[in-house]
Protein backbone atom coordinates (compact mmCIF):
# COMPACT_ATOMS: atom_id res chain seq x y z
CA UNK A 1 0.00 0.00 0.00
CA UNK A 2 1.25 3.51 -0.79
CA UNK A 3 2.73 5.33 2.23
CA UNK A 4 0.30 8.28 1.82
CA UNK A 5 -2.59 5.90 2.15
CA UNK A 6 -1.03 4.29 5.23
CA UNK A 7 -0.89 7.69 6.87
CA UNK A 8 -4.50 8.48 5.99
CA UNK A 9 -5.73 5.15 7.31
CA UNK A 10 -3.72 5.55 10.47
CA UNK A 11 -5.18 8.99 11.15
CA UNK A 12 -8.63 7.68 10.26
CA UNK A 13 -8.34 4.93 12.84
CA UNK A 14 -7.17 7.47 15.39
CA UNK A 15 -10.11 9.72 14.56
CA UNK A 16 -12.63 6.90 14.94
CA UNK A 17 -11.07 5.85 18.18
CA UNK A 18 -10.96 9.37 19.59
CA UNK A 19 -14.42 10.39 18.46
CA UNK A 20 -16.04 7.19 19.68
CA UNK A 21 -15.06 8.24 23.21
CA UNK A 22 -17.52 11.11 22.92
CA UNK A 23 -20.44 8.78 22.83
CA UNK A 24 -19.45 7.00 26.02
CA UNK A 25 -21.20 7.17 29.35
CA UNK A 26 -24.73 6.97 28.03
CA UNK A 27 -25.51 3.32 27.85
CA UNK A 28 -23.54 0.33 29.16
CA UNK A 29 -24.15 -1.74 26.02
CA UNK A 30 -22.99 1.06 23.77
CA UNK A 31 -19.97 1.71 26.00
CA UNK A 32 -18.89 -1.93 25.78
CA UNK A 33 -19.23 -1.91 22.00
CA UNK A 34 -17.27 1.30 21.63
CA UNK A 35 -14.50 -0.04 23.85
CA UNK A 36 -14.23 -3.23 21.82
CA UNK A 37 -14.22 -1.20 18.60
CA UNK A 38 -11.28 0.80 19.89
CA UNK A 39 -9.45 -2.33 20.96
CA UNK A 40 -9.97 -3.88 17.50
CA UNK A 41 -8.89 -0.76 15.70
CA UNK A 42 -5.70 -0.73 17.72
CA UNK A 43 -4.84 -4.25 16.63
CA UNK A 44 -5.54 -4.12 12.94
CA UNK A 45 -5.70 -1.69 10.06
CA UNK A 46 -7.60 -3.96 7.70
CA UNK A 47 -10.66 -2.63 5.90
CA UNK A 48 -12.59 -5.66 7.18
CA UNK A 49 -12.22 -4.23 10.70
CA UNK A 50 -13.91 -1.05 9.59
CA UNK A 51 -16.69 -3.08 8.07
CA UNK A 52 -17.19 -4.95 11.34
CA UNK A 53 -17.28 -1.61 13.14
CA UNK A 54 -20.14 -0.54 10.94
CA UNK A 55 -22.03 -3.74 11.50
CA UNK A 56 -21.71 -3.45 15.29
CA UNK A 57 -22.75 0.18 15.43
CA UNK A 58 -25.74 -0.05 13.17
CA UNK A 59 -28.18 -1.96 15.42
CA UNK A 60 -27.22 0.25 18.37
CA UNK A 61 -27.99 3.36 16.42
CA UNK A 62 -31.35 1.92 15.41
CA UNK A 63 -32.11 0.98 19.01
CA UNK A 64 -31.34 4.53 20.14
CA UNK A 65 -33.63 5.92 17.50
CA UNK A 66 -36.50 3.69 18.57
CA UNK A 67 -36.09 4.51 22.25
CA UNK A 68 -35.90 8.21 21.51
CA UNK A 69 -39.06 8.07 19.41
CA UNK A 70 -40.98 6.19 22.11
CA UNK A 71 -39.91 8.74 24.73
CA UNK A 72 -40.88 11.61 22.46
CA UNK A 73 -44.31 10.07 21.87
CA UNK A 74 -44.97 9.87 25.60
CA UNK A 75 -43.78 13.46 26.00
CA UNK A 76 -46.13 14.66 23.25
CA UNK A 77 -49.09 12.76 24.72
CA UNK A 78 -48.44 14.25 28.16
CA UNK A 79 -48.32 17.81 26.88
CA UNK A 80 -51.51 17.37 24.89
CA UNK A 81 -53.16 15.84 27.92
CA UNK A 82 -52.17 18.86 29.97
CA UNK A 83 -53.95 21.12 27.51
CA UNK A 84 -57.03 18.87 27.57
CA UNK A 85 -57.08 18.88 31.34
CA UNK A 86 -57.30 22.68 31.41
CA UNK A 87 -59.90 22.66 28.66
CA UNK A 88 -62.08 20.40 30.78
CA UNK A 89 -62.13 22.77 33.71
CA UNK A 90 -65.55 24.49 33.83
CA UNK A 91 -64.24 28.01 34.40
CA UNK A 92 -61.12 28.12 32.26
CA UNK A 93 -60.50 28.04 28.57
CA UNK A 94 -57.50 28.64 26.35
CA UNK A 95 -58.01 31.26 23.71
CA UNK A 96 -58.59 29.44 20.43
CA UNK A 97 -55.46 31.07 19.02
CA UNK A 98 -53.26 30.10 21.95
CA UNK A 99 -54.46 26.52 21.91
CA UNK A 100 -53.82 26.25 18.19
CA UNK A 101 -50.40 27.81 18.60
CA UNK A 102 -49.46 25.39 21.38
CA UNK A 103 -50.65 22.39 19.44
CA UNK A 104 -48.72 23.52 16.36
CA UNK A 105 -45.57 23.96 18.45
CA UNK A 106 -46.00 20.51 19.94
CA UNK A 107 -46.62 18.99 16.52
CA UNK A 108 -43.55 20.71 15.11
CA UNK A 109 -41.09 20.04 17.87
CA UNK A 110 -42.08 16.93 19.82
CA UNK A 111 -39.43 14.81 18.13
CA UNK A 112 -36.56 17.20 18.84
CA UNK A 113 -35.52 16.50 22.40
CA UNK A 114 -33.41 19.62 22.72
CA UNK A 115 -36.54 21.74 22.34
CA UNK A 116 -38.42 19.93 25.13
CA UNK A 117 -37.51 22.33 27.94
CA UNK A 118 -38.65 25.32 25.87
CA UNK A 119 -41.81 23.51 24.75
CA UNK A 120 -42.64 22.44 28.27
CA UNK A 121 -42.08 25.97 29.55
CA UNK A 122 -44.43 27.42 26.92
CA UNK A 123 -47.20 24.93 27.63
CA UNK A 124 -46.97 25.19 31.40
CA UNK A 125 -46.77 28.98 31.28
CA UNK A 126 -49.86 29.08 29.07
CA UNK A 127 -51.59 26.73 31.51
CA UNK A 128 -50.63 28.92 34.50
CA UNK A 129 -51.81 32.09 32.78
CA UNK A 130 -55.06 30.49 31.71
CA UNK A 131 -55.67 29.26 35.23
CA UNK A 132 -55.00 32.70 36.67
CA UNK A 133 -57.57 34.28 34.35
CA UNK A 134 -60.73 32.23 34.65
CA UNK A 135 -63.60 32.96 32.27
CA UNK A 136 -66.55 34.77 33.84
CA UNK A 137 -69.24 32.27 32.96
CA UNK A 138 -68.90 28.53 32.98
CA UNK A 139 -68.43 27.29 29.46
CA UNK A 140 -70.36 24.54 27.82
CA UNK A 141 -68.37 22.01 25.93
CA UNK A 142 -69.39 21.30 22.38
CA UNK A 143 -70.52 17.83 21.48
CA UNK A 144 -67.54 17.44 19.16
CA UNK A 145 -65.21 18.63 21.92
CA UNK A 146 -66.62 16.00 24.23
CA UNK A 147 -66.51 13.28 21.63
CA UNK A 148 -62.96 13.93 20.49
CA UNK A 149 -61.15 14.43 23.75
CA UNK A 150 -57.62 13.06 23.59
CA UNK A 151 -57.97 11.51 27.00
CA UNK A 152 -59.31 8.01 27.32
CA UNK A 153 -61.63 6.87 30.07
CA UNK A 154 -64.58 8.65 31.58
CA UNK A 155 -62.84 11.11 33.86
CA UNK A 156 -64.94 13.84 35.37
CA UNK A 157 -63.98 17.39 34.59
CA UNK A 158 -61.75 18.93 37.25
CA UNK A 159 -63.77 21.11 39.57
CA UNK A 160 -61.32 23.50 41.20
CA UNK A 161 -57.99 25.17 40.69
CA UNK A 162 -56.33 23.04 43.30
CA UNK A 163 -57.61 19.98 41.54
CA UNK A 164 -56.34 21.18 38.19
CA UNK A 165 -53.02 22.16 39.77
CA UNK A 166 -52.67 18.68 41.04
CA UNK A 167 -53.35 17.41 37.47
CA UNK A 168 -50.65 19.72 36.15
CA UNK A 169 -48.22 18.66 38.86
CA UNK A 170 -48.93 14.99 38.25
CA UNK A 171 -48.34 15.46 34.55
CA UNK A 172 -44.96 17.05 35.26
CA UNK A 173 -44.11 14.25 37.69
CA UNK A 174 -45.05 11.70 35.01
CA UNK A 175 -42.80 13.51 32.54
CA UNK A 176 -39.90 13.03 34.89
CA UNK A 177 -40.40 9.28 34.94
CA UNK A 178 -39.82 9.47 31.22
CA UNK A 179 -36.25 10.77 31.29
CA UNK A 180 -32.97 9.02 31.98
CA UNK A 181 -30.65 10.76 34.40
CA UNK A 182 -27.24 9.97 35.87
CA UNK A 183 -27.33 8.48 39.39
CA UNK A 184 -26.27 11.67 41.16
CA UNK A 185 -29.62 13.22 40.27
CA UNK A 186 -31.66 10.39 41.74
CA UNK A 187 -32.43 12.10 45.07
CA UNK A 188 -33.21 15.37 43.38
CA UNK A 189 -35.55 13.60 40.99
CA UNK A 190 -37.38 11.89 43.85
CA UNK A 191 -37.62 15.18 45.80
CA UNK A 192 -39.14 16.99 42.85
CA UNK A 193 -41.55 14.16 42.06
CA UNK A 194 -42.66 14.18 45.69
CA UNK A 195 -43.06 17.96 45.73
CA UNK A 196 -44.99 17.82 42.46
CA UNK A 197 -47.43 15.14 43.50
CA UNK A 198 -48.17 16.97 46.76
CA UNK A 199 -48.55 20.38 45.09
CA UNK A 200 -51.86 22.06 44.63
CA UNK A 201 -50.69 25.67 44.75
CA UNK A 202 -50.27 27.61 41.54
CA UNK A 203 -47.64 29.84 43.14
CA UNK A 204 -45.30 26.91 43.64
CA UNK A 205 -45.51 26.00 40.01
CA UNK A 206 -42.80 28.32 38.55
CA UNK A 207 -40.17 27.06 40.98
CA UNK A 208 -41.11 23.43 40.46
CA UNK A 209 -41.28 23.93 36.72
CA UNK A 210 -37.79 25.41 36.74
CA UNK A 211 -36.50 22.33 38.50
CA UNK A 212 -38.28 19.99 36.11
CA UNK A 213 -36.86 21.89 33.15
CA UNK A 214 -33.37 21.80 34.62
CA UNK A 215 -33.56 18.05 35.02
CA UNK A 216 -34.93 17.57 31.52
CA UNK A 217 -32.09 19.73 30.22
CA UNK A 218 -29.57 17.59 32.05
CA UNK A 219 -31.13 14.49 30.52
CA UNK A 220 -31.51 15.96 27.07
CA UNK A 221 -28.20 17.78 27.08
CA UNK A 222 -26.17 14.73 27.80
CA UNK A 223 -27.79 12.13 25.65
CA UNK A 224 -30.15 11.13 22.91
CA UNK A 225 -30.41 13.65 20.15
CA UNK A 226 -26.80 14.66 19.67
CA UNK A 227 -25.58 11.21 20.36
CA UNK A 228 -28.00 9.54 18.00
CA UNK A 229 -27.32 11.91 15.16
CA UNK A 230 -23.61 11.68 15.89
CA UNK A 231 -23.70 7.90 15.75
CA UNK A 232 -25.64 7.79 12.53
CA UNK A 233 -23.27 10.35 11.06
CA UNK A 234 -20.33 8.28 12.22
CA UNK A 235 -21.97 5.28 10.64
CA UNK A 236 -22.38 7.02 7.29
CA UNK A 237 -18.89 8.43 7.37
CA UNK A 238 -17.43 5.04 8.18
CA UNK A 239 -19.40 3.48 5.33
CA UNK A 240 -18.14 5.98 2.81
CA UNK A 241 -14.58 5.83 4.13
CA UNK A 242 -14.76 2.08 3.97
CA UNK A 243 -15.89 2.26 0.34
CA UNK A 244 -12.99 4.59 -0.48
CA UNK A 245 -10.51 2.26 1.13
CA UNK A 246 -11.85 -0.70 -0.81
CA UNK A 247 -11.65 1.30 -4.07
CA UNK A 248 -8.07 2.13 -3.21
CA UNK A 249 -7.23 -1.49 -2.58
CA UNK A 250 -8.76 -2.41 -5.94
CA UNK A 251 -6.77 0.33 -7.67
CA UNK A 252 -3.58 -0.96 -6.03
CA UNK A 253 -4.41 -4.49 -7.16
CA UNK A 254 -5.14 -3.29 -10.71
CA UNK A 255 -1.83 -1.45 -10.81
CA UNK A 256 0.19 -4.46 -9.79
CA UNK A 257 -1.68 -6.75 -12.19
CA UNK A 258 -1.12 -4.20 -15.00
CA UNK A 259 2.58 -4.19 -14.13
CA UNK A 260 2.67 -7.99 -14.24
CA UNK A 261 0.76 -8.07 -17.56
CA UNK A 262 3.20 -5.62 -19.05
CA UNK A 263 6.29 -7.48 -17.90
CA UNK A 264 4.79 -10.77 -19.24
CA UNK A 265 4.06 -9.16 -22.61
CA UNK A 266 7.48 -7.54 -22.67
CA UNK A 267 9.19 -10.83 -21.86
CA UNK A 268 7.17 -12.56 -24.58
CA UNK A 269 8.20 -9.94 -27.15
CA UNK A 270 11.86 -10.29 -26.20
CA UNK A 271 11.65 -14.13 -26.35
CA UNK A 272 9.97 -13.98 -29.76
CA UNK A 273 12.56 -11.52 -31.01
CA UNK A 274 15.40 -13.75 -29.79
CA UNK A 275 13.93 -16.80 -31.56
CA UNK A 276 13.30 -14.82 -34.77
CA UNK A 277 16.86 -13.38 -34.67
CA UNK A 278 18.28 -16.87 -34.22
CA UNK A 279 16.25 -18.16 -37.20
CA UNK A 280 16.94 -15.19 -39.48
CA UNK A 281 18.93 -15.95 -42.63
CA UNK A 282 19.73 -12.56 -44.14
CA UNK A 283 20.51 -9.10 -42.79
CA UNK A 284 17.61 -7.26 -44.49
CA UNK A 285 14.88 -9.48 -43.14
CA UNK A 286 16.59 -9.29 -39.72
CA UNK A 287 16.50 -5.45 -39.85
CA UNK A 288 12.80 -5.43 -40.79
CA UNK A 289 12.03 -7.92 -38.05
CA UNK A 290 13.81 -5.87 -35.38
CA UNK A 291 12.07 -2.69 -36.56
CA UNK A 292 8.68 -4.39 -36.25
CA UNK A 293 9.50 -5.78 -32.82
CA UNK A 294 10.77 -2.42 -31.56
CA UNK A 295 7.60 -0.78 -32.79
CA UNK A 296 5.40 -3.29 -30.98
CA UNK A 297 7.41 -2.93 -27.79
CA UNK A 298 7.29 0.89 -27.91
CA UNK A 299 3.51 0.77 -28.41
CA UNK A 300 3.08 -1.65 -25.52
CA UNK A 301 5.16 0.63 -23.31
CA UNK A 302 3.12 3.71 -24.27
CA UNK A 303 -0.14 1.89 -23.54
CA UNK A 304 1.23 0.71 -20.22
CA UNK A 305 2.35 4.21 -19.27
CA UNK A 306 -1.06 5.68 -20.11
CA UNK A 307 -2.75 3.04 -18.03
CA UNK A 308 -0.41 3.62 -15.08
CA UNK A 309 -0.91 7.39 -15.28
CA UNK A 310 -4.68 6.98 -15.22
CA UNK A 311 -4.51 4.60 -12.26
CA UNK A 312 -2.10 6.81 -10.34
CA UNK A 313 -4.36 9.81 -10.91
CA UNK A 314 -7.33 7.86 -9.64
CA UNK A 315 -5.43 6.64 -6.57
CA UNK A 316 -4.27 10.19 -5.78
CA UNK A 317 -7.84 11.45 -6.10
CA UNK A 318 -9.23 8.82 -3.81
CA UNK A 319 -6.53 9.49 -1.22
CA UNK A 320 -7.45 13.19 -1.28
CA UNK A 321 -11.11 12.28 -0.86
CA UNK A 322 -10.21 10.03 2.03
CA UNK A 323 -8.23 12.82 3.68
CA UNK A 324 -11.19 15.19 3.28
CA UNK A 325 -13.55 12.66 4.78
CA UNK A 326 -11.33 12.15 7.80
CA UNK A 327 -10.99 15.87 8.38
CA UNK A 328 -14.77 16.34 8.04
CA UNK A 329 -15.24 13.61 10.59
CA UNK A 330 -12.93 15.40 12.99
CA UNK A 331 -14.78 18.67 12.43
CA UNK A 332 -18.12 16.97 13.17
CA UNK A 333 -16.72 15.47 16.34
CA UNK A 334 -15.43 18.86 17.49
CA UNK A 335 -18.78 20.45 16.72
CA UNK A 336 -20.55 17.76 18.72
CA UNK A 337 -18.14 18.22 21.61
CA UNK A 338 -18.77 21.94 21.74
CA UNK A 339 -22.57 21.47 21.39
CA UNK A 340 -22.51 19.06 24.27
CA UNK A 341 -20.46 21.48 26.35
CA UNK A 342 -22.93 24.28 25.60
CA UNK A 343 -25.87 22.11 26.54
CA UNK A 344 -24.26 20.96 29.74
CA UNK A 345 -23.43 24.58 30.65
CA UNK A 346 -27.04 25.54 29.88
CA UNK A 347 -28.36 22.68 31.97
CA UNK A 348 -26.23 23.72 34.91
CA UNK A 349 -27.27 27.34 35.11
CA UNK A 350 -30.41 28.96 36.40
CA UNK A 351 -32.31 30.88 33.72
CA UNK A 352 -33.56 33.69 36.00
CA UNK A 353 -30.39 34.66 37.89
CA UNK A 354 -27.70 33.16 35.64
CA UNK A 355 -26.24 31.49 38.76
CA UNK A 356 -25.18 27.84 38.73
CA UNK A 357 -28.25 25.84 39.72
CA UNK A 358 -29.01 22.92 41.99
CA UNK A 359 -27.69 20.39 39.48
CA UNK A 360 -24.42 22.34 39.33
CA UNK A 361 -24.29 22.36 43.13
CA UNK A 362 -24.60 18.56 43.15
CA UNK A 363 -21.75 18.24 40.69
CA UNK A 364 -19.58 20.62 42.69
CA UNK A 365 -20.15 19.65 46.29
CA UNK A 366 -19.38 15.92 46.17
CA UNK A 367 -15.80 16.23 44.88
CA UNK A 368 -15.19 19.07 47.37
CA UNK A 369 -16.45 16.93 50.28
CA UNK A 370 -14.22 14.02 49.20
CA UNK A 371 -11.19 16.24 48.92
CA UNK A 372 -11.91 17.93 52.27
CA UNK A 373 -12.31 14.52 53.95
CA UNK A 374 -8.98 13.39 52.47
CA UNK A 375 -6.91 16.51 53.11
CA UNK A 376 -8.62 17.85 56.25
CA UNK A 377 -8.98 21.25 54.59
CA UNK A 378 -11.98 23.12 56.09
CA UNK A 379 -15.15 23.38 54.01
CA UNK A 380 -18.27 25.32 54.96
CA UNK A 381 -21.70 25.64 53.41
CA UNK A 382 -24.34 28.30 53.96
CA UNK A 383 -28.04 28.13 53.09
CA UNK A 384 -29.55 31.58 52.54
CA UNK A 385 -33.30 32.08 52.28
CA UNK A 386 -35.15 35.29 51.46
CA UNK A 387 -37.44 36.32 54.32
CA UNK A 388 -41.18 36.53 53.72
CA UNK A 389 -40.67 36.21 50.02
CA UNK A 390 -44.23 35.07 49.50
CA UNK A 391 -45.36 38.45 50.81
CA UNK A 392 -43.17 40.22 48.23
CA UNK A 393 -44.83 38.20 45.48
CA UNK A 394 -48.28 38.72 46.93
CA UNK A 395 -47.81 42.48 47.37
CA UNK A 396 -45.89 43.47 44.23
CA UNK A 397 -46.43 40.52 41.95
CA UNK A 398 -44.26 37.68 40.68
CA UNK A 399 -42.32 39.87 38.25
CA UNK A 400 -41.20 42.13 41.09
CA UNK A 401 -40.32 38.96 43.04
CA UNK A 402 -38.21 37.82 40.11
CA UNK A 403 -36.39 41.18 40.07
CA UNK A 404 -35.54 40.74 43.74
CA UNK A 405 -34.24 37.24 43.07
CA UNK A 406 -31.97 38.62 40.35
CA UNK A 407 -30.61 41.50 42.40
CA UNK A 408 -29.95 39.62 45.66
CA UNK A 409 -27.14 37.37 44.31
CA UNK A 410 -25.49 40.40 42.69
CA UNK A 411 -25.35 42.10 46.07
CA UNK A 412 -24.17 38.91 47.75
CA UNK A 413 -21.38 38.50 45.19
CA UNK A 414 -20.12 42.01 45.91
CA UNK A 415 -18.96 41.00 49.42
CA UNK A 416 -17.78 37.46 48.61
CA UNK A 417 -14.47 36.33 47.15
CA UNK A 418 -14.21 34.68 43.77
CA UNK A 419 -13.31 31.32 45.34
CA UNK A 420 -16.65 31.32 47.20
CA UNK A 421 -19.23 29.47 45.11
CA UNK A 422 -22.82 30.59 44.94
CA UNK A 423 -25.80 28.60 43.62
CA UNK A 424 -29.52 29.13 43.26
CA UNK A 425 -30.69 26.02 45.00
CA UNK A 426 -34.44 26.45 44.71
CA UNK A 427 -37.07 29.19 44.53
CA UNK A 428 -35.80 31.83 47.01
CA UNK A 429 -32.95 29.77 48.40
CA UNK A 430 -29.28 30.42 47.62
CA UNK A 431 -26.34 28.29 48.67
CA UNK A 432 -22.79 29.42 49.28
CA UNK A 433 -19.94 26.94 49.40
CA UNK A 434 -16.79 28.15 51.13
CA UNK A 435 -13.84 25.92 50.19
CA UNK A 436 -10.73 26.10 52.40
CA UNK A 437 -12.49 28.44 54.81
CA UNK A 438 -12.83 28.14 58.58
CA UNK A 439 -16.24 28.42 60.21
CA UNK A 440 -15.29 31.78 61.77
CA UNK A 441 -14.39 33.19 58.37
CA UNK A 442 -17.47 31.73 56.67
CA UNK A 443 -19.67 33.17 59.44
CA UNK A 444 -18.11 36.63 58.92
CA UNK A 445 -18.77 36.45 55.19
CA UNK A 446 -22.37 35.40 55.85
CA UNK A 447 -22.86 38.39 58.13
CA UNK A 448 -21.54 40.65 55.36
CA UNK A 449 -23.91 39.01 52.88
CA UNK A 450 -26.87 39.45 55.21
CA UNK A 451 -25.95 43.12 55.90
CA UNK A 452 -25.50 44.10 52.25
CA UNK A 453 -28.88 42.59 51.30
CA UNK A 454 -30.63 44.28 54.23
CA UNK A 455 -29.06 47.64 53.28
CA UNK A 456 -30.05 47.43 49.61
CA UNK A 457 -33.17 49.43 48.73
CA UNK A 458 -35.20 47.31 46.29
CA UNK A 459 -37.26 49.41 43.94
CA UNK A 460 -40.90 48.28 43.98
CA UNK A 461 -43.12 50.39 41.77
CA UNK A 462 -40.94 53.40 42.58
CA UNK A 463 -40.79 52.78 46.37
CA UNK A 464 -37.63 51.60 48.13
CA UNK A 465 -38.39 48.36 49.93
CA UNK A 466 -36.13 46.52 52.34
CA UNK A 467 -35.61 42.79 51.81
CA UNK A 468 -33.76 40.57 54.26
CA UNK A 469 -32.33 37.07 54.24
CA UNK A 470 -31.72 34.45 56.90
CA UNK A 471 -28.71 32.17 56.83
CA UNK A 472 -27.59 28.89 58.40
CA UNK A 473 -23.88 28.18 58.07
CA UNK A 474 -21.92 25.10 59.12
CA UNK A 475 -18.63 23.33 58.66
CA UNK A 476 -18.19 19.83 57.21
CA UNK A 477 -16.97 17.50 59.96
CA UNK A 478 -15.07 15.25 57.53
CA UNK A 479 -17.13 12.14 58.31
CA UNK A 480 -20.77 12.94 57.72
CA UNK A 481 -22.64 12.44 54.46
CA UNK A 482 -23.66 15.39 52.31
CA UNK A 483 -27.28 14.93 53.35
CA UNK A 484 -26.36 15.06 57.02
CA UNK A 485 -24.34 18.24 56.52
CA UNK A 486 -27.18 19.78 54.53
CA UNK A 487 -29.86 18.81 57.04
CA UNK A 488 -27.75 20.26 59.88
CA UNK A 489 -27.30 23.54 58.00
CA UNK A 490 -30.98 23.66 57.11
CA UNK A 491 -31.85 23.34 60.81
CA UNK A 492 -29.61 26.34 61.55
CA UNK A 493 -31.45 28.30 58.85
CA UNK A 494 -34.73 27.32 60.49
CA UNK A 495 -33.41 28.62 63.83
CA UNK A 496 -32.45 31.89 62.12
CA UNK A 497 -36.04 32.22 60.88
CA UNK A 498 -37.36 31.37 64.35
CA UNK A 499 -35.14 34.03 65.90
CA UNK A 500 -36.92 36.69 63.89
CA UNK A 501 -35.17 36.44 60.47
CA UNK A 502 -32.43 38.75 59.04
CA UNK A 503 -30.08 36.58 61.13
CA UNK A 504 -27.11 34.24 60.63
CA UNK A 505 -26.88 31.13 62.83
CA UNK A 506 -23.72 29.02 62.84
CA UNK A 507 -22.56 25.66 64.18
CA UNK A 508 -21.40 25.74 67.77
Ligand SMILES: Nc1nc2c(ncn2[C@@H]2O[C@H](COP(=O)(O)OP(=O)(O)OP(=O)(O)O)[C@@H](O)[C@H]2O)c(=O)[nH]1
Pocket residue numbers: 203204205206207352385386387388389390391393397398399400401402405426427428497501
Ligand atom coordinates in the same frame (compact mmCIF):
# COMPACT_ATOMS: atom_id res chain seq x y z
N1 LIG B 1 -41.32 35.51 41.92
C1 LIG B 1 -40.88 34.29 42.18
N2 LIG B 1 -41.34 33.62 43.25
C2 LIG B 1 -40.85 32.40 43.50
C3 LIG B 1 -39.91 31.79 42.68
N3 LIG B 1 -39.62 30.57 43.22
C4 LIG B 1 -40.35 30.44 44.33
N4 LIG B 1 -41.11 31.53 44.53
C5 LIG B 1 -42.04 31.82 45.60
O1 LIG B 1 -41.33 31.96 46.81
C6 LIG B 1 -42.28 31.81 47.89
C7 LIG B 1 -41.61 31.13 49.05
O2 LIG B 1 -42.50 31.19 50.10
P1 LIG B 1 -42.33 30.40 51.44
O3 LIG B 1 -41.57 29.14 51.21
O4 LIG B 1 -43.73 30.26 52.02
O5 LIG B 1 -41.46 31.28 52.34
P2 LIG B 1 -41.38 32.84 52.63
O6 LIG B 1 -42.63 33.57 52.26
O7 LIG B 1 -40.14 33.34 51.99
O8 LIG B 1 -41.27 32.89 54.19
P3 LIG B 1 -40.04 32.53 55.13
O9 LIG B 1 -39.08 31.70 54.33
O10 LIG B 1 -40.66 31.75 56.22
O11 LIG B 1 -39.44 33.78 55.54
C8 LIG B 1 -43.46 31.04 47.31
O12 LIG B 1 -44.57 31.89 47.27
C9 LIG B 1 -43.02 30.69 45.86
O13 LIG B 1 -44.10 30.71 44.95
C10 LIG B 1 -39.47 32.50 41.53
O14 LIG B 1 -38.65 32.03 40.73
N5 LIG B 1 -39.98 33.74 41.31
